[in-house]
Amino acid sequence: xxxxxxxxxxxxxxxxxxCRSSGSKRPSLTFLPSATQLRHQRPAxxxxxxxxMCPFRWQVFKNTPREELPFWSDVVLGFxxxxxAELQKFPQHQSGQAFTTLKCDCLPYLSWLEKRLKxxxxxxxxxxxADLWELHGKYDIIVNCVGIGAHQLVxxxxxxxxxxxxxKVHAPWVKNFIRxxxxxxxxxxxxxxxxxxxxxxxxxxxLSPDPGTTxxxxxxxCSLEPSLWGAQDIQVKVGLRPSRHCVxxxxxxxxxxxxxxxxxxxxxxxAGGFSVHRGTAKExxxxxxxxxxxxxxxxxxxxx
Numbered sequence: 001x002x003x004x005x006x007x008x009x010x011x012x013x014x015x016x017x018x019c020r021s022s023g024s025k026r027p028s029l030t031f032l033p034s035a036t037q038l039r040h041q042r043p044a045x046x047x048x049x050x051x052x053m054c055p056f057r058w059q060v061f062k063n064t065p066r067e068e069l070p071f072w073s074d075v076v077l078g079f080x081x082x083x084x085a086e087l088q089k090f091p092q093h094q095s096g097q098a099f100t101t102l103k104c105d106c107l108p109y110l111s112w113l114e115k116r117l118k119x120x121x122x123x124x125x126x127x128x129x130a131d132l133w134e135l136h137g138k139y140d141i142i143v144n145c146v147g148i149g150a151h152q153l154v155x156x157x158x159x160x161x162x163x164x165x166x167x168k169v170h171a172p173w174v175k176n177f178i179r180x181x182x183x184x185x186x187x188x189x190x191x192x193x194x195x196x197x198x199x200x201x202x203x204x205x206x207l208s209p210d211p212g213t214t215x216x217x218x219x220x221x222c223s224l225e226p227s228l229w230g231a232q233d234i235q236v237k238v239g240l241r242p243s244r245h246c247v248x249x250x251x252x253x254x255x256x257x258x259x260x261x262x263x264x265x266x267x268x269x270x271a272g273g274f275s276v277h278r279g280t281a282k283e284x285x286x287x288x289x290x291x292x293x294x295x296x297x298x299x300x301x302x303x304x
Contacts (some may be wrong), residue, residue, distance in 0.1 A: 040279025244268030
């Protein structure tokens with residue numbers, strides 16, 4: 001079996017910059033919660049809870065949200081409305097939510113997962129694949145996890161990029177998450193750096209940083225946490241979120257001239273990949289199990 005990933009799953013470019021003023025438009029997208037998304041989030045939260053840092057978090061709203069309790073309120077720890085004393089820190093906002101959640105720095109986590117896989121004997125190769133049929137005859141089952149690459153690899157036109165631009169800064173005194181309820185402005189502490197965001201630009205394939213956006217992000221985040229004006233070593237990162245109306249978790253049998261190729265698709269996680277990755281991986285593993293059973297059944301019939 002081959003699990004097909006891609007080095008450009010979420011392409012990213014890094015740049016250094018300084019920024020002190022605002023001035024770019026902020027497009028927004030709405031992603032609706034679902035029972036499926038919640039089912040995928042729970043395994044990831046439980047998994048990360050065993051070894052991740054757990055920072056306290058504020059989510060603040062300029063207008064009172066329609067839902068008093070978000071669909072994920074019983075997944076995080078200690079969810080409650082913010083007190084009046086807490087809201088005094090955010091004079092431009094009317095209400096807010098406080099809770100403890102999990103933080104995972106993606107690159108060290110991926111490196112750790114890679115080491116665990118290699119320790120079990122998994123072999124990893126880096127190569128370009130233009131067509132899944134290139135792999136026929138070498139592997140019985142293909143697991144397609146190429147993210148935004150699926151737009152071209154399997155011709156999925158429902159998969160589109162949502163461009164994200166963020167800043168990585170050195171501000172070790174910032175310990176807590178702060179997120180504006182619109183989802184565009186956020187301050188996420190990491191192990192070594194603070195992430196300031198951000199943007200959601202649908203169908204924008206550009207990996208080049210926009211200086212006006214950089215200034216706008218910094219200005220917005222400083223309005224939430226004024227101490228960030230003293231942040232140092234500002235880096236700009238741009239990436240493409242592989243977004244779809246829903247994650248594609250599907251078993252597919254490709255057929256070419258009577259020859260079959262078993263494929264399991266697992267891509268299109270958008271901005272929430274790490275929050276649902278373990279849940280979707282478990283479902284993908286079940287689909288792989290179905291493929292193995294189908295192969296074994298086919299082999300048995302052939303022997304008869």
